[in-house]
Amino acid sequence: MKLGLGWKLYGDGSAPPPGQVVRPDERLSWGRTVGLGVQHVIAMFGATFVFPLLMGLDPNLAIMMSGICTILFLLIVNGKVPSYLGSSASFVAAAVIISADGGSAATVTGAVLVAGVVLALSGLVIHLLGADVIVRAFPPAVTGGVVMLIGFNLAPVVSDAYWPHDQWTALLTMVFVILATVLLRGFLGRITVLLGLVFGFVLSWVLDLVFGAIPTEQEDGSVQEVFRVDLSGVAEAPWIGLPEFHAPEFHLSAILVALPAVIALIAENAGHVKAVQEMTRDDLDPYMGRAILADGVATVLASSVGGAPTTTYAENIGVMAVTRVYSTAAYYVAAVVAILVGLCPKFGALVYAIPEGVIGGITVILYGMIGLLGAKIWVENRVDFANPLVLVPIAAGLIAGIGNVSLTFTDSFQISGIALGTLIILGGFHLLNALAPQSMKVAPAARTASGPDSGAAADGRGEADGAD
Numbered sequence: 001m002k003l004g005l006g007w008k009l010y011g012d013g014s015a016p017p018p019g020q021v022v023r024p025d026e027r028l029s030w031g032r033t034v035g036l037g038v039q040h041v042i043a044m045f046g047a048t049f050v051f052p053l054l055m056g057l058d059p060n061l062a063i064m065m066s067g068i069c070t071i072l073f074l075l076i077v078n079g080k081v082p083s084y085l086g087s088s089a090s091f092v093a094a095a096v097i098i099s100a101d102g103g104s105a106a107t108v109t110g111a112v113l114v115a116g117v118v119l120a121l122s123g124l125v126i127h128l129l130g131a132d133v134i135v136r137a138f139p140p141a142v143t144g145g146v147v148m149l150i151g152f153n154l155a156p157v158v159s160d161a162y163w164p165h166d167q168w169t170a171l172l173t174m175v176f177v178i179l180a181t182v183l184l185r186g187f188l189g190r191i192t193v194l195l196g197l198v199f200g201f202v203l204s205w206v207l208d209l210v211f212g213a214i215p216t217e218q219e220d221g222s223v224q225e226v227f228r229v230d231l232s233g234v235a236e237a238p239w240i241g242l243p244e245f246h247a248p249e250f251h252l253s254a255i256l257v258a259l260p261a262v263i264a265l266i267a268e269n270a271g272h273v274k275a276v277q278e279m280t281r282d283d284l285d286p287y288m289g290r291a292i293l294a295d296g297v298a299t300v301l302a303s304s305v306g307g308a309p310t311t312t313y314a315e316n317i318g319v320m321a322v323t324r325v326y327s328t329a330a331y332y333v334a335a336v337v338a339i340l341v342g343l344c345p346k347f348g349a350l351v352y353a354i355p356e357g358v359i360g361g362i363t364v365i366l367y368g369m370i371g372l373l374g375a376k377i378w379v380e381n382r383v384d385f386a387n388p389l390v391l392v393p394i395a396a397g398l399i400a401g402i403g404n405v406s407l408t409f410t411d412s413f414q415i416s417g418i419a420l421g422t423l424i425i426l427g428g429f430h431l432l433n434a435l436a437p438q439s440m441k442v443a444p445a446a447r448t449a450s451g452p453d454s455g456a457a458a459d460g461r462g463e464a465d466g467a468d
Contacts, residue, residue, distance in 0.1 A: 007329045036330035045194060047086060052308040062342075094418065095108045097418070120292075123291070127293060148374025154370075155402075158363050165357050169207065173360075175361075204229050214228065230353060272313075298310045389436050396425075
């Protein structure tokens with residue numbers, strides 16, 4: 001089974017007893033496998049449609065392409081790394097910056113496509129040179145800093161755009177998600193963002209009934225009374241149809257903004273492969289580069305038709321940890337279900353109807369959690385900030401990246417924000433490490449750090465080392 005297709009029936013097809021696992025090349029009965037596949041869809045669902053929405057991309061297309069890209073990923077890794085590819089959070093900041101500078105959705109997907117090509121080439125290099133090259137090129141000190149500035153760079157989006165639109169809905173939605181994340185357990189604890197969206201939707205509808213419309217600034221600068229919830233688009237949308245495709249456009253300034261996310265995606269995919277390796281007890285290091293290559297190819301495919309970038313999802317790794325079922329058959333089922341959901345325009349219209357105040361309450365948590373994942377990488381890898389070689393370039397890069405500092409070369413070309421911050425952190429660290437005396441040099445980490453997967457940002461829960 002070179003492509004990982006065709007599965008042996010595990011036992012009598014029932015759930016594994018305590019201490020036993022269902023391996024990637026095995027499956028339960030098809031009825032149970034379908035049930036597990038649907039569970040994987042629910043686990044990835046919230047983040048997979050939220051992040052495209054924040055990037056100004058079509059959630060329907062993102063859901064559909066996540067299914068197609070998951071199948072592509074599984075084929076490239078020969079079924080050895082069971083994973084689901086959902087929408088990546090790592091490009092949200094880049095998309096917001098590109099859009100704020102006047103870039104269209106096509107400009108965003110063009111920048112993402114180039115980043116996907118770089119990610120795929122990086123995976124190929126890692127496959128040829130070995131998994132250790134990741135730690136040497138992107139040590140935890142660098143990866144943590146880049147992840148942190150990617151998240152915290154988004155703070156002005158919450159404060160300037162989403163939150164002011166309806167501050168009380170945003171506040172109550174935020175409080176609900178915080179309480180749900182802490183108090184709920186099991187499956188419900190994994191979909192707190194989705195629950196928060198439902199709560200905010202219902203809350204907005206109630207507020208419309210009780211208090212009426214709210215003043216809202218229109219594109220022409222005028223202010224009109226608008227209801228928080230508008231479902232007219234849902235009523236008009238058909239049940240079955242293709243999502244909206246578009247071709248990418250390529251602009252150097254946008255590409256430079258998106259490229260730093262490649263560092264986060266390399267660390268993220270590596271962390272997830274390590275997590276699956278810990279659970280399955282298989283040696284997956286030979287497939288590390290292949291998995292990163294597969295994610296890059298999937299991102300290129302998705303963005304080439306206007307879809308969102310992809311990444312492996314921690315939520316689905318968590319589902320495997322709980323069920324002890326690592327069968328790739330369940331992921332194929334999940335992929336097919338996602339493709340079918342993506343072919344329902346009414347679902348996309350419902351997503352677009354989510355009030356901005358609700359998005360404000362969700363993103364104030366999501367963006368902060370993406371940033372704090374950088375600190376988590378530092379803590380887990382015991383990064384030594386007493387060493388000036390580590391402290392100085394990261395300190396400078398964080399302020400440049402989070403503060404949107406710009407370096408202008410010509411009227412039409414500048415490097416700013418995340419791109420500039422990443423260059424300072426990455427270039428500064430390696431330059432100082434080359435020039436410093438031996439006593440100050442930073443030794444390679446013992447293991448690969450994990451990165452900011454959309455799933456971890458979505459619910460903050462991890463099941464195994466590197467799974468969040």
